[in-house]
Amino acid sequence: MLDFDYSFLAEVLVGGLLSGVMYSLVAIGFVLIYKTSGVLNFAQGAMLLFAALTFVSLVERGAPFALALLITFAIMVALGMAIERVVLRPLVNKPPITLFMATLGLSYVIEGAAQLAWGTQVHGLDLGIDDTPFEVAGILISKFDLFAAAVAATMVAFLTAFFRYTRIGLAFRAVADDQFAAFAVGLKLPRIWATVWAAAGAVALVAGLLWGARLGVQFSLSLVVLKALPVLVLGGFDSILGAIVAGLLIGATEKLAEVYIGPFFGGGIESWFAYLVALAFLLVRPAGLFGQKIVERA
Template sequence: MGFFLETLIGGLMAGMLYSLVALGFVLIYKASGVFNFAQGAMVLFAALAMARFAEWVPLYAGITSPLAANLIAFVLAAGVMFLVAWVVEYLVLRHLVNQEGTTLLMATLGITYFLDGLGQTIFGSDIYKIDVGMPKDPLMAFQSVFEGGLLISQEDLVAAVIAAALVAALSVFFQKTSTGRALRAVADDHQAAQSIGIPLNRIWVIVWCVAGVVALVAGMIWGSKLGVQFSLSTVALRALPVVILGGLTSVPGAIIGGLIIGVGEKLSEVFLGPYVGGGIEIWFAYVLALGFLLIRPQGLFGEKIIDRV
């Protein structure tokens, strides 16, 4: 029982990190109705900015406190992501209003390669470290309940708490604020949203800024765990089954989908892996997503689209 709970808790914490990356896809899709292939590049670019600013702030500002240096680096990196959001809206999105979804999709592919190249040019292509003070040592818990206790990664636990707090804040933002309702209106119909006075350009800047902050938090956490390297952009691919499972238009769906994928990966690898030769954790999520595409293409919480002709 203890080993099962260890695996379950590890899956839930991994699932929260998947949900955090998946949120970036959901945010952009809810505002523009297009799948943002640039989300992985945004995670990498934000992590590079955070890592390099954390190196440069003590060097050039003379700040010796690691906490202060990381806080300043986070603020500067968030400012960079806001600038990226404004540039993307000013140079790309405002010229593609009311265009076909395929056109917007290709635009996000172009943004992906632009951010990859720009990140390498400005911040370099080495492997960098992000140290935000998250504890690395495992934690032994519930020793009086289970024999030997439960071994829990403190780093994963702190990361899961941060991800959960951000997810909760974004859920409230979309459901309870006028800006959140405006974002949903823009996603439904650009022209109708403009006709009732919703400023489309401002809404797109806001959503890309929010998506940039989400990418920064995700990049900071994953960079702390794996190091900041250009393979970090592939982390976003792990979130694709999450948005398929939960639904591209649902913030709660990203949460539930991430938890299901995280738990499913861990449990299948531990309990089914020995019977299939291992490696099931790599492809489990994609097989599950394929099954949902065949049975329920809109996902668990996605909106069913009916075309009338």
């Protein structure tokens, strides 16, 4: 063990944690929807692609950055509300698998619509944040990763304050706790669902811009949902804090596994290793780290 390179271990760990933040950004969009409506929105990745593609296409057509952001935000809010109104409201009270299949179909529709509207070309996206590294105690840290972490922290702080201190936020929590009770006390469920879908659209925009700047704006953006799924299993489908903590855990675990265990299996293990961790955790704690434990009476 004398030769063990601890600074390299630290570098892998820090890199993994920062990668995990990017996963959390996607997972938060899932959590928002699941928390209030019990729907696992598989179309979140497609929404992310749609947001990034719309933004970059507007910029390339000469729209100033702020205006493009504003227009895309408006489009994503409208898209979220339209999905709730046209696809999900008619399916209220249907089994969860029906709702899940609806969002699965929706993801294909949104992906197709995005390519139809904006074309199939690959685009670069420059947010003006350098992806160059700087060194702290021999460890390279990317400025862009720190920026993404700051954005994620801001978003979590904003959402936490929103859920805790605003009237509509409290209504969200009431709906999340018990939809029937919330309806019985006069909360307008359709309006709340529409608002939360709009919020998920906005979260997709933020995640889409950050992932788009990292990968380029292209079809593969919609595949980042695959990175969010183990995060959701680990953190719980209805906990924003869980999404953040689990993102960090998954990011760090998969990178450490790739570097230290991967060579024994020929490498390339990180994608399934994250799922292995999530699966193992599921067996021990089915609701995830911070997920709500549902107790049902027989």
